Amino acid sequence: MKESKDSPILVKKSYSLTTTLWIAGDFDELRRQCLKWADNNKVCITITPTEFCYHGGSERGARIGFESYPRFPNISSGLLLKRVESLAKELLTCKHLNETTCLIVTPWETRWLTTREED
DSSP: OOOOTTSOOOOOOOOOOEEEEEEESOHHHHHHHHHHHHHHHTOOOEEEEEEEEETTEEEEEEEEEEEOOTTSOOOOHHHHHHHHHHHHHHHHTOTTTOOOEEEEEOSSOEEEEEOOTTO
């Protein structure tokens, strides 16, 4: 049932936690993998297309956002980071993407994950 315009607006708060996963690859495939992962893990994430421009070239990919969400119980920064790393590892081992690195950016640190032994 849809609430009327006269219904009170409830405001819930939580500590702000923002973590971003940056990865190159085919956006449609990244989106498919993120949808499957979010459904399996019962979480809400954002995915936005992006382009990485660097010395010698460029690649398309995605910015995948993880936020604390007051609708659900508060989540610790450690648990949020574990979820981001879980998705990152799944994407790095996805044969449909064939990507070898990604970046996880938090307010306190940046982590670079790679499957390349030479790095």
